[in-house]
Amino acid sequence: MSMAGDADSPIVRGRKCGTCTLCCKVMRIVELGKPRGVWCKHCSAGAGCRIYEERPAECRAFHCGYLTIGTLSEDWFPAKAKIVLAADLNGKRISAHVDPTRSDAWRAEPYYRQLKEWARLTAPEQGQVVAFVGERTIVILPDKDVDLGVVAEDELIVTRERLTPFGVEYEASKIKKDDPCAARLKNSANEGA
Secondary structure (H helix, E strand, O other): OEOOOEOOEOOOOOOOOOOOOOHHHHOOEHHHOEOOOOOOOOEEOOOEEOOHHHOOHHHHHOOOHHHHEOOOOHHHOHHHHOEEEEEEHHHOEEEEEEOHHHOOHHHOOOHHHHHHHHHHHHHHHOOEEEEEEOOEEEEEOOOOEEEEEEOOOOEEEEEEEEEEOOEEEEEEEEEEOOOHHHHHHHHHOOEEO
């Protein structure tokens, strides 16, 4: 739920980036060819973007979850949490972009408990909760976490549920985008890179 500060802004009233520039490290910036987990060459860590007025469109459009989700506590301030939350796949995926120098931050409390709760709530609708630690991808499922390693540009993340004698079990895998199964899975499961 977004609790914007005013009708024209998705930012929650009273929240701001301040000295936090973690998104400039943990996020991939396609327009600049910047991979996840390394500082953008245009960022002055703790100060901001040196090309702010000319920054790429994807940077202009981005607002982290801490800035836009009013129900998140101050614990989720990225500079403190070492996690930048984002929504992907038209809101079907919650992504936790983790500072690789604190690769275990997503497993710390209160973060892990909240990520697991989001996984429990979104899994029945084929939603995803994913932790990105550098280029490594970990899918957070209600019943386990699945480390997929590096998910290449030509691959999709697929999550499914399977009924077992002990109840529902969730699975996560990656497949090639041109795999014939990808079209079928697109209709029955959530996927994305």
